Amino acid sequence: MVEINFIINGSKMTKRIKPSTLLVDFIRDDLKLKGTKVGCMEGECGACTIIIDGTAINSCMYLAININGKNVTTIEGLGTVEKPLDLVQEKMIAHGAIQCGFCTSGVVMTTKAFSEKCKNEDKIPTRDEVKKSLEGHLCRCTGYIKIIDAAEAVYKKQ
Numbered sequence: 684m685v686e687i688n689f690i691i692n693g694s695k696m697t698k699r700i701k702p703s704t705l706l707v708d709f710i711r712d713d714l715k716l717k718g719t720k721v722g723c724m725e726g727e728c729g730a731c732t733i734i735i736d737g738t739a740i741n742s743c744m745y746l747a748i749n750i751n752g753k754n755v756t757t758i759e760g761l762g763t764v765e766k767p768l769d770l771v772q773e774k775m776i777a778h779g780a781i782q783c784g785f786c787t788s789g790v791v792m793t794t795k796a797f798s799e800k801c802k803n804e805d806k807i808p809t810r811d812e813v814k815k816s817l818e819g820h821l822c823r824c825t826g827y828i829k830i831i832d833a834a835e836a837v838y839k840k841q
Contacts, residue, residue, distance in 0.1 A: 687751040692716075692760025702748050707731045709747035710757060718758035718788045722821070729820035732789035733757050739796035741819070758788035761795065771795045771837050778833035782824035790820050794834045807838050 684699045691714065700709060710719045710733065719742060722730030726744040733742045734756040761769035768776075771794045781787045797816040801808055808816070813834045814827075822830065 685748055687748060689750045689752065690754045691750075692756060700747050702746070704747040705743060706733070706745040706747045706750065707742040710742060716757050716759050720785055720788060722785070722789075727819070727821070728786070729789040729793065730786055732792040732820075734792055734796045737796060737799060739793040756792070756795075758791060761791070769795065770840060771798065771834075774833040774836045774840070775830070778829050778836060780825060780829040780833040786820055786822045786824075790817065790822070790830055793817060793820065794837060797834075798837050801838055810835060813838070 685702050686697060686699050688695070688697050690696070698709075698713065700713070704713075707719060707721055707724075710716050711721065719733055720730035721743065722728035724743045726741040729741065731742040732739050734740075735745075735750060736753050761772065769791070771791050775781055775787065775791060775794075780790075793816060797808070797813075810831065813831055817827070817830065817834065820830075
């Protein structure tokens with residue numbers, strides 16, 4: 684067992700874990716944060732996407748030991764008591780970009796990370812850049828158009 688220190692959704696934590704523990708399992712099983720979904724377990728579907736130090740990553744391909752000293756955000760960390768839904772979540776709902784919801788948390792996390800990057804660079808991405816940012820996410824319900832429209836609305840709102 685190895686001790687790790689990290690921040691998750693704004694809270695500092697110290698945990699002991701097996702060095703071989705996948706981050707997606709640590710988040711769901713140890714931390715009981717079920718918004719991060721387990722999909723393909725091969726880094727292909729994007730359902731397990733979270734944000735580490737501002738970068739969207741597939742948590743199924745990342746060892747939990749590697750979050751030591753890092754800031755982790757899951758879908759549960761986007762809302763607050765004052766504002767339960769993040770702008771990305773609001774736009775996904777407003778544009779009908781969710782159906783079954785399985786891919787939604789991963790899409791939201793990727794969109795959130797990309798929107799923060801664009802905001803920091805003071806740029807509004809093109810539709811092609813929005814599409815490129817969402818590569819690696821599989822959605823069998825929406826056909827992607829509504830997801831892309833919602834993501835564009837986020838960037839234009841900033």
